[in-house]
Amino acid sequence: MFRGSDTLAGPPAAPAATAVFTAVLTEGPVSRVALARRLGLSSAAVTKAARPLIDLGYLHELAATERTGPGAGRPASPLAVRADREFFIGVKITADELIGVVCDLRAQVRSTARRPLTDPDVEAVLIEVGRLTDDLLGAFPGDRARIRRLGLSLSGDIDRTTGLVRYSPFLHWRDVPLGRLVAQRTGLAVTVENDVKALTAAEHWFGEGVGAESFALVTVGTGIGCGLVVNGRLVSGSYGVAGEIGHLAVDATGPDCHCGGRGCVESIAGTDAIVAQARVRTGRPDLTIDEAVALARGGHEQVRAVFTRAGSAIGCGIAAVANLVGPTRIVVSGEGLAAYDLFDSHIRTSFERQAFGAAARCPLSIRPLPFEEWARGAAAVSIQSLVLP
Numbered sequence: 001m002f003r004g005s006d007t008l009a010g011p012p013a014a015p016a017a018t019a020v021f022t023a024v025l026t027e028g029p030v031s032r033v034a035l036a037r038r039l040g041l042s043s044a045a046v047t048k049a050a051r052p053l054i055d056l057g058y059l060h061e062l063a064a065t066e067r068t069g070p071g072a073g074r075p076a077s078p079l080a081v082r083a084d085r086e087f088f089i090g091v092k093i094t095a096d097e098l099i100g101v102v103c104d105l106r107a108q109v110r111s112t113a114r115r116p117l118t119d120p121d122v123e124a125v126l127i128e129v130g131r132l133t134d135d136l137l138g139a140f141p142g143d144r145a146r147i148r149r150l151g152l153s154l155s156g157d158i159d160r161t162t163g164l165v166r167y168s169p170f171l172h173w174r175d176v177p178l179g180r181l182v183a184q185r186t187g188l189a190v191t192v193e194n195d196v197k198a199l200t201a202a203e204h205w206f207g208e209g210v211g212a213e214s215f216a217l218v219t220v221g222t223g224i225g226c227g228l229v230v231n232g233r234l235v236s237g238s239y240g241v242a243g244e245i246g247h248l249a250v251d252a253t254g255p256d257c258h259c260g261g262r263g264c265v266e267s268i269a270g271t272d273a274i275v276a277q278a279r280v281r282t283g284r285p286d287l288t289i290d291e292a293v294a295l296a297r298g299g300h301e302q303v304r305a306v307f308t309r310a311g312s313a314i315g316c317g318i319a320a321v322a323n324l325v326g327p328t329r330i331v332v333s334g335e336g337l338a339a340y341d342l343f344d345s346h347i348r349t350s351f352e353r354q355a356f357g358a359a360a361r362c363p364l365s366i367r368p369l370p371f372e373e374w375a376r377g378a379a380a381v382s383i384q385s386l387v388l389p
């Protein structure tokens, strides 16, 4: 996060205020008594931590609706977040397009915009991010003065703490200080995060991962990605690698993978891999993914088998995550799941076969992912930067 330490809860009140704000933000209206119990704080400490957040307009008290217990005196007034207190821009950078959203404090999308990206040069991308920001501000119906932060997400090796893009394969970038450059360009406080991790953050704080001690998000598309939350924290890996489900080997005699490995999930179930296999099976060297999907849906047995194999590989990868980490739940999503109907049952069958014992009980939520969701993930990381260092 750039432009100094203008996080919400500065020291010395930070730990309790951060805990209170995070709990109210992610778990909805909650009484001080419940907060105290949940966070292991005294009621006085909760009240003290909440006061500046109320004064700043981030939290407010709802009308009293619940009694704290029989004969417990005055009813408790739950604390809730004022979603309109601040708004956040989120931008997902892809190889050929920028997708942007403006979200409120509860990560609800308030406006959207897109711009094509024709040149991966850093300066060209900065110009387009600036234009997209202008478009978003122009379309935003609320108070623009309440937009101070912008989150960016892209695939690749990203250092969230410094906003450095260490390596972006599709933009061919190495060591680009994207956070600092975009902060200079827009005057906003900027966060940068890996796109799958950003999406995981959105699910963790505002989606199906809320309240789950551990969960996994698996994305299916050009790449097969995975974000892991364990003990309430996003796992980033000591070497910057964790949750690389796409490069788990599921077939020792399978295809060579672009990573140098063999039989990786991605070498069987990534979009490029599916297209390559469908071309071989049909003898049509120019077949596209959309045509492959149409053939499979039309009952072309050979092409259906390609999707069946892909779904089985993904299910094996997910089972490995369940066996290793034991998450409370797993969400499977991504643009590849536009062909959801071709994958779904094969993912589930193979997951149930490979998951060990009770790990098979882990619920799988399999659903398509609109591209704006990626941008919302970037905004969610920006929201987190209010309270996380």
Ligand SMILES: [Zn+2]
Pocket: 246, 247, 257, 258, 259, 260, 261, 262, 264, 266, 267
């Ligand atoms: Zn691989």
